[in-house]
Amino acid sequence: MARDLDKIFKPRSIAMVGASNVPAKWGSFLLVNLLAGGYPREKVYPVNPRESAIHGLPAYPDIASLPEAPDLAIVTTPAVTVPGILEECAAKGVTNVVVISSNFSEVGEEGARLEKVLVETARRLDLTVVGPNTMGIVNARHSLYAVGAPVQLRPGHISFVSQSGNVGANMLGWTMNQGIGFSKFVGSGNEALLGAADYIDYFGEDDETELILAYLEGVDDGRSFMQTVSRTCLKKPVIVLKSGRTEEGGKAAMSHTGSLAGSDHIYDAAFRQSGAIRSETSQDMLDLAKSLERLPLPPGDRLGIVTLGGGWGVLATDATAMAGLKLAKLDEEVARVCDELLPPFWSHGNPVDLVGNIYMDTHLAIMEALVKSPEVDCVVMLGSLGTGTMIGLNVLVSQSLIMEMSEESLKGFFTELKGRNLRLLARAKELMREHGKPIVFVEMQFIGDENLRDLEGGETVIFTAPEKAAWIISRMLRYRRWLESKGAVTCSTRQ
């Protein structure tokens, strides 16, 4: 049974202990971010003995004088004051506390002693405490941005625990531009009481979470941690980015969070055994998240690749083999469709090289034939989206050389181009639903990040280079096989 952290992540009211009007202080920007994120102003109680109002809200001199016992207290006051504040919280009936304050165990012996007092106090008073030394928490579905970074996320179904506030906050920032939706985030800080496993456990039971991300530097009780992960992976995918992979990195992690990184081989084996999907870099984690959220898990390792030009087909073939995947055989029906639509010298093999064929109907028909083929587990479309852009730009330039184009006709032209792409993506979504196989798009024409996100629409995945697609698919397949080995293949995939 996971710990109930609902009052942490869905508080109906919040005391901001240490709230401040001074811009560079955590007590200021935590409050600012909270208000900017849309949390109801009337449910925020700044606590500061020296001010009567903070950022436009009435301030209270201490916790005792609050008009109610809020669900959550967020503390930014100096470390030495924190144990006393926990006592005040308990006296008022506040049982959930996020301790943002730093200068605890991360700064040496004196801090470690103080953290021990914090732990004893919290245990004695039966308080639920996040941190200390945490970047804060987010619940994008409840407009809760009690976090030291100016992010505002797209509400979604991904939840994220990070053992580094910086890594966590920066990655949240990246998602803002990558069209990835979030549910909850927590920087676990020094993990004096609640650890990464507690958050993973909670996210595992959380109805608003369908996918879990974890940035890890080290865990204390490896066996229990992996049990939690394994239990959770049966319900929803858990993607981990584990640093301290090298001896040097392990030492750096030790110096950063005091965590014993342990041998990376052991971690790696444990992650595999427990079903966690390990990402290699920070950006990979987000690409994996997007793909797992939007695509069905591939039923097997055989890719059908369609390419507008041979070169990308070769690079994609390399990537396929290097990711441990196979090129699917083209069955008779696929060959028949290709024979019908392509010139006689078509590649007669996988990748299917369209040799610059620009007719969307050709792309649609071959995509459909591949996804329907019993020989194919996953389809990769290289350059199909871009054809529209490239032809469009050429026609456009050509037209504008010959005649003036009105703004209206220009707009109409681009709408038509976008329509072409949307038609392809919409059909892919239907086919994915029908056949339970992923269709992945790789768009090598530069069409701008914003346009790419716009086309994805939060429902498909478009990569910008073929090398990544194969790696992502191989990791999704590994997860599916783990689920199968546990007799639980369909429970967590959106098919």
Place this chain on the structure above:
Amino acid sequence: MARDLDKIFKPRSIAMVGASNVPAKWGSFLLVNLLAGGYPREKVYPVNPRESAIHGLPAYPDIASLPEAPDLAIVTTPAVTVPGILEECAAKGVTNVVVISSNFSEVGEEGARLEKVLVETARRLDLTVVGPNTMGIVNARHSLYAVGAPVQLRPGHISFVSQSGNVGANMLGWTMNQGIGFSKFVGSGNEALLGAADYIDYFGEDDETELILAYLEGVDDGRSFMQTVSRTCLKKPVIVLKSGRTEEGGKAAMSHTGSLAGSDHIYDAAFRQSGAIRSETSQDMLDLAKSLERLPLPPGDRLGIVTLGGGWGVLATDATAMAGLKLAKLDEEVARVCDELLPPFWSHGNPVDLVGNIYMDTHLAIMEALVKSPEVDCVVMLGSLGTGTMIGLNVLVSQSLIMEMSEESLKGFFTELKGRNLRLLARAKELMREHGKPIVFVEMQFIGDENLRDLEGGETVIFTAPEKAAWIISRMLRYRRWLESKGAVTCSTRQ
């Protein structure tokens, strides 16, 4: 001695044989791209027997009737007509021809026969021929865009030969958004006469080229190719992306360009021996290019890392070790500077963890101390640029909650933030020049691609995640060591 391709890449006039008004035809969009790219209209001669004007230019019925013998003919007519056109060219005195037309050896036996005729004709008439089946050529420094892709590049010093037109054209497109400047591009097509080695050789002697990129699927005469590469690498860096790395990829390459990929291990060893820098993915090639163009080569393998937060420091440490690089020891002077500027519990080791310290003077002083240290060969700054953005956004949100901000004061605020970042980058540039060591920035706050390019200004390199920086530096170091082994270390680096 390299072949003289000046008339190919710097033609004073061009015949467009097969020019067309029909938008979807190559004869149309080649011409459209050429004119849109700014090539002088009066120096372009469309040749088409059925039209009197093409895209606003007077058309000529055949090559014989052209008013002069142009430096270059670009041919887009059907394959069977090409040998005859070569004869016409020679008769008129046109000795340089780019054959865009496809349906030669890439489509089977009949095409191969035709290609043989093309080769014999060209040799007999002593013509210099690019292609056939090429995407075309670009010279961004001479407004020459005789290419089947709607690109317009930033003029620069990088030249690129690609054995896949698609891969080449798409990658050129990417550079438009990545602030990377180009000199020349050629899709080598079927390489009936001129091969990748010829272009590399030419670029090697070209004053307008400082760095060479090559996308390769296979080369016929490996030994002679590697000799060309090795000779060129002594003068300027050559970055190769070689596909067909796997058996499957090799087969795909065979089917695409008919080239024998050969064993990848042999290629890999040959590239190392010849000094070529091998990139792993298409995007890596551009990141390498940018870095080699803008940064001095690292004199050794010891990185000094500065990080705003511990987590990124751990990830960067992993990346350092995985790339075969080392963390530098902090000498007394560096320690003294850190003791002076950071709280007593600072990491006392490398990475130097600034624990969220936001004072630009601190970042500047520690960067300077590291680059000056004899223990350090390269400096990596994680998050230093972003501090401005993050603080700025927080202050901004805070201000806007308290009072209305005029558009003018908002603008002033962002100018100030940008000034902060520019100050850091400007100092880094000075220090790089002074000490001949690279300083690399990694910016994890999402500040938008455009802003990133704007800050880079074509003179520094800003990565968006730390994992890539270490890999790039390791490849730059490998090249430097190769140069050293040849006694030629300083000849090609811009220090």
